[in-house]
């Protein structure tokens with residue numbers, strides 16, 4: 707079952723006396739909600755996500771999951787990164803089972819749990835294959851199975867599909883929120899890509915930079931699965947671009963490019 711997340715006035719400075727990278731970020735994410743965090747490069751998205759994962763502590767304020775302050779990483783709030791970080795000499799099954807083995811689950815029980823997940827992510831026939839022989843998309847599927855194996859309440863995604871080809875990316879953009887919805891997992895994904903945010907999230911939070919703050923949000927009230935060519939999708943996309951631009955225009959010395967590098971690359 708998903709967990710609630712509270713951001714309680716999070717401020718962060720990387721060194722004492724420096725300007726804050728994040729400034730007084732507050733908000734609440736409901737159990738089972740799917741949220742995308744979008745903002746320009748360097749605005750502090752990954753820093754904030756690392757705090758949700760318990761990998762970093764803010765200078766001021768705190769993150770609470772189900773009301774408890776997050777002070778360390780946990781298998782109940784798992785993070786997926788841009789790179790799958792698998793052990794190349796281990797099989798798909800061994801990599802996917804790692805979190806369970808670290809948690810003390812016997813090998814046979816871990817393999818049983820992982821097998822149903824590998825089936826779910828479409829890798830059942832690759833169980834015994836070494837991960838180094840897999841494609842990037844397949845490796846991210848192993849990482850996804852590994853993240854889900856510990857039955858997390860929260861799944862945190864730090865641009866996990868940005869290095870994948872368009873087909874693998876689009877399949878996972880559809881499958882990951884579907885899995886989270888089915889299991890009631892709360893999802894927070896960081897992205898530069900407006901289409902990815904609308905494809906995956908119930909709600910998009912927009913961050914500004916210098917200092918990083920959540921300055922706007924947009925509800926994505928579209929049926930699943932989301933289709934880029936649908937009128938509803940396109941009008942939300944335009945709305946989000948506009949909000950992004952307004953956010954940017956508020957800043958002195960803003961760039962003519964209204965969005966992050968994912969969209970900027972497409973526009974080029």
Ligand SMILES: Nc1ncnc2c1ncn2[C@@H]1O[C@H](COP(=O)(O)OP(=O)(O)OP(=O)(O)O)[C@@H](O)[C@H]1O
Nearest residue numbers: 720727745746747748749750751752753754896898
């Ligand atoms: N360990 C660190 N020490 C000092 N400054 C840091 C450190 N980590 C990040 N920063 C700075 O904090 C700011 C926010 O970085 P962060 O990686 O969170 O941004 P981001 O929005 O995720 O960027 P991107 O989209 O490019 O990944 C940047 O200016 C970055 O240079």
